[in-house]
Amino acid sequence: MQKDDYFKFENETQDFPLYNDNPHISAGKWAVMILSAALTIFLIMVPLDFLSELGIYKRILYFIIPVLGFGFAVDWKFGLICKKFKKGDFKLIVILLIAEFVFSSVLNFALTYFGVVAQDNPVISQLTSISTWLVFPFQIFGEELIKIIPFIVFLMLFYKFTKNRKMSIVIATTLSLLIFALLHLPAYESLISVLFLQGLGSIFTMYAYLKTKNILVSYAIHLLLDTIIFLIVLVPVMLGII
Template identity: 30%
Template sequence: MAGPAPRDFPYIRATPEGLSTGRWAMVLGSCVAGFAALMLLARAHGGPMALVGPVLFVVMPLLALRAAAGRGWTALFPRPTLADVLAGLLAVPLALLLSGAVALVFTTAGTVAVNPVAGLLVRLDGWERVLFIAGTAPQLLGEELITILPFLALLALFHRRFGLALRPSVVAAWILSAAVFGLLHLSTYCWNLAQVLLVIAVSRLALTIPYLLTRSVWSSFIAHITLDWSIFALVLLGAARG
């Protein structure tokens, strides 16, 4: 008996399967708008309103994708399988190893900026901390959307519009989408361009690998949330011991 058909990268073929340039522009514009909503609706105090920005960060790109792709928007989220989960979990140590090695070089050189989230997490109490951590779940899903959707847009551009073979198109889109993800963290890391491109973007390369293997955002989301929540747990454990 034949197994299930392998998943394909969605939206990269010719229309009607793919998206037109105008529809891609709408989807990518919604990613920018969602990110702006996240930045403008500050989460610093961890109150109930802290969830508004992260939720909009997810909802805005998904609404645009629904408008652009119709029922095809669900292709981004195929039914999760054990392979999806395992691929996501196995990417976590790789992300830690790669970003940790590069970050060590930056730390030794004395040019690394510290993510302020760790200090904020320690300062929050009770339900504020719970709400803050809960808010990272939609935020991290939003971060997957603003990485994977540009990746697919670039893949469609290179493969469909420029006629590049699929494999080099995937590599180019993978690297460029990771670089964009890194650049979005400039304000978080004190506008340290080298750090966001050589630490954050390298970590993002590892976090995107599960998606490349499974074609499922669930897989890369599992990798991302496992990585970040593990770091949160270590920060809180260290604070409790201190």
């Protein structure tokens, strides 16, 4: 891989796994990884009666399924996407966390101004439940993984045919964020809202992964952002203000 194949914000000593046979995995393992993400997406998008009996704990499946699928595909070498934090990562997390919070707040205000109003996330009504907070960190990691798996798959496909790394990254990023946005459609019931807020708004967490090649960095931003938003909603309720 040549220097020109990397974006300026990337660390040229690191690359994304799998797409360029780094390392090589069999077609069968690619299939397992893809199916794990597809099954998770299906379970999120399509309500199933027998899973509703699990209540909030069904969201653990959004973590277990992609983790097992990806883990099996890479022989449990999670170091391919989970790396040790570096000193600069913490600064990056703070900057991107603030940027995403401000961006999402402004965008939400703009959408509301133009009459685009989404349904409240059902999780909001469950924030006083301890089980919600126990499941929450696992669900968020699962969400990050079903954002990264499609990215790696699309990157592999487009790079295989174009040999253009930069273009493949742009296309793979766009498609993975689109899928991630649509995952939120059952909860918010507003296509425009999820495309902008959950899709475009997630460019900050995606940038974190693109820059560091470390899903733990994007996970930290996603987890902190949602925690802040939930606490903003929960604290007034707990204090009896609303």
